[in-house]
Every structure is written in C-alpha cells, then in structure tokens.
Amino acid sequence: MSQISAKDVKDLRDTTGVGMMDCKKALEETGGDMQKAIEYLRKKGAALAAKRADKEAREGMVIIKIADDRKAGVILELNCETDFVARGDVFSGFAGALASLALEKGAASPEALLALTLDEAYGGESVDDAMKTMTGRLGEKLELKRLAFLTAPDGVVESYVHPGSQLGALVQLSTDKPEEAKALAKDLAMQVAASSPIVTDRSAVPADYIEKEMDIYRQQALGQGKPEQFVDKIVTGRLEKYYQEVVLTEQSFIKDANARVSEVLADFRKKHQAQVDVKAFVRYQLGQ
Known part of the structure; x- marks a missing residue:
C-alpha cells in the first residue's frame, strides 16, 4: 500500500469537509486516488443516511433568503438530530x-x-445526494422538512427571523409603492x-374551521x-x-395594541396615496 501523505489527507478534507481520520481511511482504501476517495466518502455518507433513516430529526433551523430587489423570497426548514449540530457553522x-x-x-x-x-463548494452534487454526503460529514440524519417560495412582481417580499433561527416569517405585499412599503412589510413579517x-x-x-369553533362555543355556552x-x-x-x-388583518398590531393591522394598512394607503394589500404569508416554527 502506498504511503498516504498528510497533504493528501488535508486536500481531501478541504474538498469534502469530512474529518481527518475518515479522509485518511478513504485514501488508504482507494490507493491514494483522490477522486475515488471522494466517491468512497460519498457512498459512506449515503450508507450512513440509510442507516439513520429511522432516527428523529427534530432539531435544525428555519432560514430565509430574499432577493436584493425584494421581489422574491424563500423560507425553508432543515432538520437534524441534535441542537449541537444545528448550531454549528457546517449545518447553517x-x-x-x-x-x-x-x-x-x-x-x-x-x-x-x-x-x-x-455548486462545486458542495461537490457539484444534486441536493438529494448532498444531503446524504452531509449526513456522512455530520453523523446525523438531515431532512428538508418544508419550503415555500413567494414572488411579488407587483410589490415586495419581506421577512423576519427570530434570533436562534427557530421561527421565521415571509410576507408578500401587492403595492404600487414598493420602496415605501418595505418597512411596513418588515413589520407585518x-x-x-x-x-x-x-x-x-x-x-x-x-x-370547517368556523363550524368546529361555533360548535365548541355553543356547547360551552349550554354547558355553562x-x-x-x-x-x-x-x-x-x-x-x-x-x-x-x-x-x-383583524389582529392587534404588535407595535400598537390599540390598532388593528387593517387600520395600519389603511393609514399607509392614506399617507402614501398608495395601494397595498397582503397577498400571502408563510410562517415556520421549528418542529411544528
């Protein structure tokens, strides 16, 4: 067996992000061939992913990305098994x-x-394969639980992520004054x-929600x-x-409990002589 150099191990680690010992073993198993060693580690990750398929992936993070022009945004929840991994730079x-x-x-x-x-930073793999590779790297099951994409060609998309990245919201407004509406959209998120x-x-x-609620209220009233x-x-x-x-639109506004969200929207319309409506929103809380 050819001697595996420390440089080769480091190069493989830099390429894959996998631990030194695993990289050394991969090179030893593949006779020092870098490409074969990368494939070896990918297969190992896939095997580990299969092995951990029945594990619970309840930790993780909610993450949002917004286009620079605020015309589109995406929110997703990526899960792992432990809070320790969820808080790490590799996972985030x-x-x-x-x-x-x-x-x-x-x-x-x-x-x-x-x-x-x-892209090449993740080996040019499909996301599906990269999830398995990342399982091999982190040693935990990963799961892409949910994802939503909002686009506002006639308005603005804004977001809010609560510190800790376990709760996030994405809001889409329709408006003819998108620049002026950014702060409002942020507040609504x-x-x-x-x-x-x-x-x-x-x-x-x-x-069916309304019928269910009315039945509950009716039974409560009669029961009292x-x-x-x-x-x-x-x-x-x-x-x-x-x-x-x-x-x-009927909730109390979080920045002024005496005002309804509908009133905040009406004030914006009057102040800016603008049209504005909430077209859609998405709210993700980790594990819900």
Whole structure:
C-alpha cells in the first residue's frame, strides 16, 4: 500500500469537509486516488443516511433568503438530530446554500429543490445526494422538512427571523409603492411570526374551521347553563374574537395594541396615496 501523505489527507478534507481520520481511511482504501476517495466518502455518507433513516430529526433551523430587489423570497426548514449540530457553522452554511439555490432557481417545494444541483463548494452534487454526503460529514440524519417560495412582481417580499433561527416569517405585499412599503412589510413579517395568524382575511378561513369553533362555543355556552335564546349571540361574539386571533388583518398590531393591522394598512394607503394589500404569508416554527 502506498504511503498516504498528510497533504493528501488535508486536500481531501478541504474538498469534502469530512474529518481527518475518515479522509485518511478513504485514501488508504482507494490507493491514494483522490477522486475515488471522494466517491468512497460519498457512498459512506449515503450508507450512513440509510442507516439513520429511522432516527428523529427534530432539531435544525428555519432560514430565509430574499432577493436584493425584494421581489422574491424563500423560507425553508432543515432538520437534524441534535441542537449541537444545528448550531454549528457546517449545518447553517449548508442550510444557507440550499436557501440561496432555491431562491436562484425559484424552487417552490422540497421535491423541486432536492432535484437541483449545488455548486462545486458542495461537490457539484444534486441536493438529494448532498444531503446524504452531509449526513456522512455530520453523523446525523438531515431532512428538508418544508419550503415555500413567494414572488411579488407587483410589490415586495419581506421577512423576519427570530434570533436562534427557530421561527421565521415571509410576507408578500401587492403595492404600487414598493420602496415605501418595505418597512411596513418588515413589520407585518414580525407580526406574522409573533401572532401566528392562519389567513389574511376572514373570507379565507376554511368553513370547517368556523363550524368546529361555533360548535365548541355553543356547547360551552349550554354547558355553562346559558339560556337558549342567548346562545346564538354568545357564539357570534366568541366567533368575532376567534377572527381577531387567526385573521392577520383583524389582529392587534404588535407595535400598537390599540390598532388593528387593517387600520395600519389603511393609514399607509392614506399617507402614501398608495395601494397595498397582503397577498400571502408563510410562517415556520421549528418542529411544528
């Protein structure tokens, strides 16, 4: 067997990011052939990924990338097994590379991103293969849990990521004054992250949600001995409070509890003589 030089081991480590001992073993197993050693490590990563397929990947991070012109944005959740790995530079760097690639290519689902190809920094592999290679490098199962892509050709996309990268939100506004709307969009992204709405306006609340809530309120009122003739009024009142919790435009604004989000939007329209509407939002919280 030919002697494996320290330089070759270092070069392989620089190329793959895998630990020194694993790189040394790969070179020994492949007779010092660098390309074969890289393939050896990739296969090892794939084998480890298969071995850890039944492991729980509940830690990780939520990451967002926004286009410089604020016309598009992507949010994704990448999971691993431990908080220790999630907080490391290797994992966060990989998550950032995935988000950047998704933004560049307009990938709108995990499946679409997994089929794309990363640059040479990650061996020019498909994302699917790079996930397996990264499993070999980190020793943990990785999972691309979810991904969303928003684009606003007629407006602006903004984001908020809570410190710790476990909670993030992406908001898409339609407006004829996108430059002026950036600060508003940022505030609304923070609103979505903090207040967890499910829809932009009450017309979008699913009918089965409303029926379920009304049934709960009705049973509660009857269970409390409320007279039958007052029950409908009580249900209507509680349903209004429900809308104020789950409808973005009806929530109390996080920067002014005395104002509704709808009022903040109306103030912006008046102040800037502008059209503005919330077209979409996405909120990811790690593990939810």
